Amino acid sequence: NAGVTQTPKFQVLKTGQSMTLQCAQDMNHEYMSWYRQDPGMGLRLIHYSVGAGITDQGEVPNGYNVSRSTTEDFPLRLLSAAPSQTSVYFCASSIRGHGYTFGSGTRLTVV
Amino acid sequence: GESVGLHLPTLSVQEGDNSIINCAYSNSASDYFIWYKQESGKGPQFIIDIRSNMDKRQGQRVTVLLNKTVKHLSLQIAATQPGDSAVYFCAEINQAGTALIFGKGTTLSVSS
Numbered sequence: 001n002a003g004v005t006q007t008p009k010f011q012v013l014k015t016g017q018s019m020t021l022q023c024a025q026d027m028n029h030e031y032m033s034w035y036r037q038d039p040g041m042g043l044r045l046i047h048y049s050v051g052a053g054i055t056d057q058g059e060v061p062n063g064y065n066v067s068r069s070t071t072e073d074f075p076l077r078l079l080s081a082a083p084s085q086t087s088v089y090f091c092a093s094s095i096r097g098h099g100y101t102f103g104s105g106t107r108l109t110v111v
Numbered sequence: 112g113e114s115v116g117l118h119l120p121t122l123s124v125q126e127g128d129n130s131i132i133n134c135a136y137s138n139s140a141s142d143y144f145i146w147y148k149q150e151s152g153k154g155p156q157f158i159i160d161i162r163s164n165m166d167k168r169q170g171q172r173v174t175v176l177l178n179k180t181v182k183h184l185s186l187q188i189a190a191t192q193p194g195d196s197a198v199y200f201c202a203e204i205n206q207a208g209t210a211l212i213f214g215k216g217t218t219l220s221v222s223s
Contacts, residue, residue: 100157
């Protein structure tokens with residue numbers, strides 16, 4: 001099925017560990033972005049990309065890195081996990097001027 | 112700055128009623144708005160969108176109204192059903208047109 005695929009669905013990390021959240025889309029969308037969602041809050045933009053090789057920071061980029069080597073994939077890297085990064089992470093993709101399609105999310109807990 | 116907000120955090124309605132969820136935005140230059148529905152444990156799901164050259168757009172049981180004068184957006188759901196229970200977010204495209212800016216959401220509860 002076409003769409004946005006995120007892996008893993010759940011993850012528990014220890015403080016200081018690093019990991020990569022995977023995001024892949026098969027719709028040939030040029031725009032991709034990462035959001036985090038905390039309880040009682042809306043989604044906040046972490047990083048986004050407008051095409052392969054082009055990324056930029058969003059509202060809350062600290063502690064996260066991204067790269068976009070292909071149109072399909074947009075991984076999010078946590079360099080040194082902190083409890084404040086406990087959240088649900090969503091990846092989304094779009095073509096210019098249209099609505100975004102979201103993945104089902106990765107629930108991350110940092111202990 | 113750019114921000115999108117919702118008027119009420121929760122809305123409770125009876126099955127069969129019409130629901131209205133409101134949203135205020137601050138960037139008068141915004142030209143594209145989207146309503147999303149998020150069910151528990153799932154990602155946001157696209158409901159309907161509207162561009163700034165329109166005042167109203169209708170879908171199946173849903174209508175979005177845009178009032179650019181007061182920077183207000185609303186989502187109307189006709190004949191609300193228990194399956195409509197979810198959190199609803201309005202979102203606008205940022206100034207560069209490259210990502211979404213979300214409000215905090217309204218939780219719609221439908222009782223039968």
